[in-house]
Amino acid sequence: MSFYNFEETNSEEEDIHYMKLALEEAKKALAADEIPIGAIVVSKNRIIGRGYNLTERFNDVTAHAEMQAFTSATQTIGGKYLKDCTLYVTIEPCVMCAGASYWTQISRIVYGAREEKRGFISKGSNLLHPKTILKGGVMADECGLLMKSFFEKRR
């Protein structure tokens, strides 16, 4: 975990504010009977991208919340890079989404709950862009609980 840059740049209050909005996206996934993960992309206090997991509806395993938030953010700003942006995502991103974030050169990733098994962090190497700051654990309980209740309902 020492690969990543954990430098603090934002207030916890601000991060909680935006994570609540990412949680709103996750709840849209839940309402659509999808794995409840949500994401938003913020640039200078403006939400420029949103997304929630739609792998079932699109029948596409790549339709993760983060991928859609990245695509919608780049469409909003009309550029390929997200250099002054923060991704807020309710669950630690997977390898694919971490790899996508590399290409966007996003400044910051803030996630809610850890995903020990399929999250990128435990893959043991630096998959993020060197300029990307990583922060975890913002509203982790709420973010994780949404996942837990979804999978319990499915049993």
Add this chain to the structure above:
Amino acid sequence: MSFYNFEETNSEEEDIHYMKLALEEAKKALAADEIPIGAIVVSKNRIIGRGYNLTERFNDVTAHAEMQAFTSATQTIGGKYLKDCTLYVTIEPCVMCAGASYWTQISRIVYGAREEKRGFISKGSNLLHPKTILKGGVMADECGLLMKSFFEKRR
């Protein structure tokens, strides 16, 4: 590199045949002034997905050849998984595309030329699905040359 399963299942001749078709896709990218990488997905000797790099046209850093080939393959078969399929891609996939292949549970990935800097292999951990067999170096010279000529032209 010992993380990956390099078990041989196909004939070199067959792999060359399909890599030539992936190269045709790469040439479409080149003609569109995009980084020339192409991919196809093959299931039981049938091409079920194609893609070429379109990051510039879509203004989207996630529009890699492999991502589009995966999405088009799952649309063709109407299922989310590519369990009996092979991805042929002219250049070693990046972390994002390796991560996407994990979710598809694809049986096999065959790439042409290595991509030392941004390819997934040098990231040092097992980013592929444990069931995915990896093969590299099929028509590596042709695949690499296409990239080289593209970047030389741009200087």
